[in-house]
Amino acid sequence: xxxxxxxxxxxxxxxxxxxxxxxxxxxxxxxxxxxxxxxxxxxxxxxxxxxxxxxxxxxxxxxxxxxxxxxxxxxxxxxxxxxxxxxxxxxxxxxxxxxxxxxxxxxxxxxxxxxxxxxxxxxxxxxxxxxxxxxxxxxxxxxxxxxxxxxxxxxxxxxxxxxxxxxxxxxxxxxxxxxxxxxxxxxx
Numbered sequence: 037x038x039x040x041x042x043x044x045x046x047x048x049x050x051x052x053x054x055x056x057x058x059x060x061x062x063x064x065x066x067x068x069x070x071x072x073x074x075x076x077x078x079x080x081x082x083x084x085x086x087x088x089x090x091x092x093x094x095x096x097x098x099x100x101x102x103x104x105x106x107x108x109x110x111x112x113x114x115x116x117x118x119x120x121x122x123x124x125x126x127x128x129x130x131x132x133x134x135x136x137x138x139x140x141x142x143x144x145x146x147x148x149x150x151x152x153x154x155x156x157x158x159x160x161x162x163x164x165x166x167x168x169x170x171x172x173x174x175x176x177x178x179x180x181x182x183x184x185x186x187x188x189x190x191x192x193x194x195x196x197x198x199x200x201x202x203x204x205x206x207x208x209x210x211x212x213x214x215x216x217x218x219x220x221x222x223x224x
Contacts, residue, residue: 063097065184065221072106074215076194081208086111086122093219095184096144100187102158104137104219126199127165133146135164139171146184155180158188169196175217184221189214 070091076084088111093104108129113119123129138159148154153176160167175188191212194201201209 064224065095065097066224067091067093067095067219068105070220071218074111074213076210076213078208078210082115082118084118084209085220086113086119086190090113091219093220093221095186095221096224097184098146100141100146102141104135104217106135107136108133108164118180126194126201131209132165135162137162137171144177149177149179149184151178151180151186156186162192165197166200167197184202186219186221187217191215192217 069089070093071087072091073087073090074085078084088106090110091104091106095102095103099130100101108127109123111119111122114121137160139158142157142159144156155174156177157172158175159172161168163169169191169192171190173188175186177184177186179185192215193211193213194209195211
């Protein structure tokens, strides 16, 4: 219950960051079940990948701002021991319970959005474990009925967030980690 209250408070703060200063019409979209997954697998070893299907993301089509909040304990691994090590040893989820992305869709006009996929540049930063990492990527965007769909991926490294990988497992975890996003925004 406390975690839900903290998450609701964080969402209010994140949503506040997306509020334009003018009082004009706003087009805010939200996804409370966004999907973020990552893969840090190395060939010949057990796959290192996880998925979080409860990421909250907000999109403001007036300002082209986007933000997302992922609780680290919501990432699910195939192997429960791997999940435990991820939360306790690498991410330290008790101390750093969330990852936050804040960014902008660059030079995108939502009035041009159709059911056909198009590309959009996204620039912003991810904050994890008290560290920020600049992100620039190209994602796919399209509209289906009243939903705005954004899918894409980008690369990060454990070093970006001061995550120490013990030498005994270092060869089993990729230096470049692929993070994938899949958001289905509906109007708020």
